[in-house]
Amino acid sequence: MSGKERRMQRIFIGPQRRCLMTPLDHAPWLGPLQGIHQPKEIVQKVLAGGTNALLVTPGFLKQVASLVSPEIGTVLRVSIVAGPSAEAIQETPAATLETALRMDVDAVAVSIFFGRGGESGIMRWMSELIESAYKYDMPVLAEMMPAADKFYQADAIAHVARLGMELGADIIKTNYCGDPVAFRQVVDAVRLPIIIAGGENKKGEDKVEGTINLIKEIVAGGASGVAIGRKVWQDDDPEALVRKMKEALFLE
Ligand SMILES: O=C[C@H](O)COP(=O)(O)O
Numbered sequence: 001m002s003g004k005e006r007r008m009q010r011i012f013i014g015p016q017r018r019c020l021m022t023p024l025d026h027a028p029w030l031g032p033l034q035g036i037h038q039p040k041e042i043v044q045k046v047l048a049g050g051t052n053a054l055l056v057t058p059g060f061l062k063q064v065a066s067l068v069s070p071e072i073g074t075v076l077r078v079s080i081v082a083g084p085s086a087e088a089i090q091e092t093p094a095a096t097l098e099t100a101l102r103m104d105v106d107a108v109a110v111s112i113f114f115g116r117g118g119e120s121g122i123m124r125w126m127s128e129l130i131e132s133a134y135k136y137d138m139p140v141l142a143e144m145m146p147a148a149d150k151f152y153q154a155d156a157i158a159h160v161a162r163l164g165m166e167l168g169a170d171i172i173k174t175n176y177c178g179d180p181v182a183f184r185q186v187v188d189a190v191r192l193p194i195i196i197a198g199g200e201n202k203k204g205e206d207k208v209e210g211t212i213n214l215i216k217e218i219v220a221g222g223a224s225g226v227a228i229g230r231k232v233w234q235d236d237d238p239e240a241l242v243r244k245m246k247e248a249l250f251l252e
Pocket of ligand 1: 023025026055197198199200227228229230231
């Protein structure tokens with residue numbers, strides 16, 4: 001089994017090869033909000049709930065490494081959006097592949113936000129990273145986000161996700177279009193494991209029911225997992241919510 005296969009097996013688990021990922025990488029963008037302000041606390045809670053993979057920055061991982069056992073899939077965000085900077089329309093490289101190897105992570109992640117400008121620069125960084133990662137069997141997760149006015153349109157999601165595949169990524173993280181049948185066009189066009197991004201934690205919605213329904217739908221639509229951050233870490237009981245999400249993701 002290759003190094004890449006071993007790493008992918010930590011991210012996608014069980015006979016269904018699915019992934020319950022908790023992204024805890026929001027602070028560079030949003031600040032140290034309640035829920036992620038204490039890295040160790042939230043990591044303990046989501047791991048206790050049964051999350052099998054974390055998406056974290058290098059500095060965050062340093063803080064929590066002692067809590068993360070070797071079977072947990074660790075995805076390192078190697079570029080970040082700096083919220084306080086008006087120039088930060090795309091991510092800026094923040095860590096090298098050497099750092100990822102030294103930290104013994106299972107994949108590296110880069111995002112591209114289409115429609116904001118600066119796409120060619122970040123695409124160049126992603127391509128260079130894919131080239132280097134290939135030498136070490138390190139999977140690359142490409143977070144491919146459609147332009148804001150097409151954020152949940154199946155054809156726009158299929159286009160950006162396919163672009164990630166064409167660049168050579170191993171895993172795609174993108175949006176769900178809200179309809180499992182329409183989402184099949186994304187899955188059919190990409191043929192890589194697709195992880196669905198969460199989104200804002202809106203006040204007033206029934207988060208537990210909404211999140212569980214989302215998980216059932218994305219499984220029906222052919223996606224391989226979810227990366228739900230704010231809805232989890234802004235919840236009163238992240239551990240319980242993660243436990244319910246895991247049951248739904250691995251139901252069939
Ligand atoms: O990497 C960033 C996260 O995907 C954002 O997660 P969220 O939208 O569920 O908070």
